[in-house]
Amino acid sequence: MAIExxxxxxxxxxxxxxxxxxxxxxxxxxxxxxxxxxxxxAFLLIxxxxxxxVCLPVxxxxxxxxxxxxxxxxxxxxxxxxxSRRWFIAGWSSLITPFMISxxxxxxxxxxxxxxxxxxxxxxxxxxxxxYFGEFINSKQVFLYLALIIGGTGLILLGGVQKGIExxxxxxxxxxxxxxxxxxxxxxxxxxxxxxxxxxLIPDLSKITPSVINGALGQAFFSLSLGxxxxxxxxxxxxxxxxxxxxxxxxxxxxxxxAFVAGLLILPxxxxxNPEVDPAELSSSSVGLVFSYLPKIFLGLQSSAGYFAASAxxxxxxxxxxxxxxTSLVSIIEVPVSAVMDELGQSRKQSLLTLGGGIIVxxxxxxxxxxxxDFFTDFIPYGGDTRSFFDLVIDVFYETILPLNGFLICIxxxxxxxxxxxxEELYIGDESFRGSFMERYIDFALGTFIPAIxxxxxxxxxxxxxxxxxxxxxxx
Ligand code: TRP
Numbered sequence: 001m002a003i004e005x006x007x008x009x010x011x012x013x014x015x016x017x018x019x020x021x022x023x024x025x026x027x028x029x030x031x032x033x034x035x036x037x038x039x040x041x042a043f044l045l046i047x048x049x050x051x052x053x054v055c056l057p058v059x060x061x062x063x064x065x066x067x068x069x070x071x072x073x074x075x076x077x078x079x080x081x082x083x084s085r086r087w088f089i090a091g092w093s094s095l096i097t098p099f100m101i102s103x104x105x106x107x108x109x110x111x112x113x114x115x116x117x118x119x120x121x122x123x124x125x126x127x128x129x130x131x132y133f134g135e136f137i138n139s140k141q142v143f144l145y146l147a148l149i150i151g152g153t154g155l156i157l158l159g160g161v162q163k164g165i166e167x168x169x170x171x172x173x174x175x176x177x178x179x180x181x182x183x184x185x186x187x188x189x190x191x192x193x194x195x196x197x198x199x200x201l202i203p204d205l206s207k208i209t210p211s212v213i214n215g216a217l218g219q220a221f222f223s224l225s226l227g228x229x230x231x232x233x234x235x236x237x238x239x240x241x242x243x244x245x246x247x248x249x250x251x252x253x254x255x256x257x258x259a260f261v262a263g264l265l266i267l268p269x270x271x272x273x274n275p276e277v278d279p280a281e282l283s284s285s286s287v288g289l290v291f292s293y294l295p296k297i298f299l300g301l302q303s304s305a306g307y308f309a310a311s312a313x314x315x316x317x318x319x320x321x322x323x324x325x326x327t328s329l330v331s332i333i334e335v336p337v338s339a340v341m342d343e344l345g346q347s348r349k350q351s352l353l354t355l356g357g358g359i360i361v362x363x364x365x366x367x368x369x370x371x372x373x374d375f376f377t378d379f380i381p382y383g384g385d386t387r388s389f390f391d392l393v394i395d396v397f398y399e400t401i402l403p404l405n406g407f408l409i410c411i412x413x414x415x416x417x418x419x420x421x422x423x424e425e426l427y428i429g430d431e432s433f434r435g436s437f438m439e440r441y442i443d444f445a446l447g448t449f450i451p452a453i454x455x456x457x458x459x460x461x462x463x464x465x466x467x468x469x470x471x472x473x474x475x476x
Contacts, residue, residue: 007237014247018247021225021330021332023324024223026219028259029289030289039204039208040201041203047219047220051255054220054450054454057445058410060245063248064422066233066234076236077090081412090412094228094405095339099359100362101398102333103366103393105328109149109329110146111136111137114142116315116322128295149329150359153333156168158352168330176320176323180258180265186313187268192272193271196269214472225331227404233338234334239429243429245438269298295314333355370388383395407458410450419447
């Protein structure tokens with residue numbers, strides 16, 4: 001007899017776990033800075049529209065497909081398209097993607113831990129030195145932090161859905177909200193904070209170009225953990241009493257709210273550090289901002305608040321980002337874990353051991369990509385430059401393939417499983433969805449313009465990243 005599938009213990013447990021997956025480094029740093037650079041309030045509005053009109057329907061489709069099949073993504077593809085070779089390949093893509101994301105995300109997470117430890121040891125001033133980051137990522141310490149991150153994440157996953165994933169989310173997410181609000185209060189009371197808020201919120205329509213719109217959509221899509229197989233997997237652990245539409249809305253709102261509120265911390269902090277700052281010159285990459293730029297900003301607080309308070313704020317911030325990263329890492333590794341359990345009939349522990357080896361080896365390849373080993377550092381040339389193994393993994397699996405996976409899931413759900421069957425699944429636990437405006441909108445959009453948009457974003461990114469052809473610039 002098959003073992004009964006694990007389930008989330010409560011509705012709030014699911015929402016926190018899924019929001020924990022969605023909220024990551026990007027929400028806390030990348031999003032606010034990109035919003036501020038690319039039109040402020042106007043960007044925020046476009047982003048919110050994309051979340052509601054494009055991303056939320058895809059999230060419903062993933063969750064419904066997961067709960068109906070009670071399977072990991074590969075299992076779900078096989079369930080809805082039995083015997084089809086093509087869909088089998090699509091299923092594999094939605095499995096390899098999270099596996100590879102987990103590999104480089106583990107590296108970023110271990111850096112966060114390393115920085116937090118340094119701050120707590122009183123070394124904030126060294127972190128603010130320009131050469132620190134480059135030295136840190138090539139130091140022997142990374143192996144220790146790597147072991148801690150992989151071990152800690154493994155332990156959470158070993159606890160299972162309720163006692164591991166859900167429990168960790170229930171502990172970490174509320175802590176994250178509270179610490180974030182305290183830091184926002186601190187940020188908003190700095191000198192010149194309001195200049196930062198104004199820059200963040202006042203709309204600047206002249207900055208809204210086709211490529212900014214394209215970027216906003218990409219960011220919205222990846223921020224909600226879509227195309228990563230996570231929502232299919234977490235959906236498969238949802239109880240049939242829970243309302244998928246309601247839970248999905250809560251997850252989308254939480255993710256967006258955290259990103260928005262983080263801006264009320266980051267921009268005031270930047271502007272109070274340097275009232276003359278030209279945000280257009282800030283890096284767009286979350287990694288650059290977190291590890292090279294923000295330590296300087298935090299250290300700058302010492303002039304008004306003293307070194308101790310500056311370190312305390314920095315430590316609180318890095319704890320926040322670390323928690324956000326761990327809950328994302330947990331969710332992304334759970335996808336292949338559930339696949340090995342379902343498809344090979346292994347126990348959770350066996351499955352973790354099977355995958356752990358592979359993840360550790362590939363994570364090491366990434367960690368060695370910054371100069372420690374030439375082979376991984378100068379791994380492959382494309383897009384006019386030589387890229388490292390770490391760059392390649394990010395470019396392919398984080399920045400390119402997600403919209404394609406999203407496109408495939410829309411097509412699978414609408415044309416294999418059929419929308420009417422998806423709707424039946426969505427009524428379970430939520431009769432009010434029947435005949436609602438949302439249902440009618442999704443009925444129309446999920447099989448038509450949503451996949452079309454996702455496919456365009458995918459094609460555009462491939463051309464731009466790997467062939468340096470800017471389709472948008474050619475067209476507009
Ligand atoms: N919002 C995340 C971030 O900001 C992106 C993300 C969503 C993610 N789900 C994830 C990252 C799962 C890693 C694993 O970083």
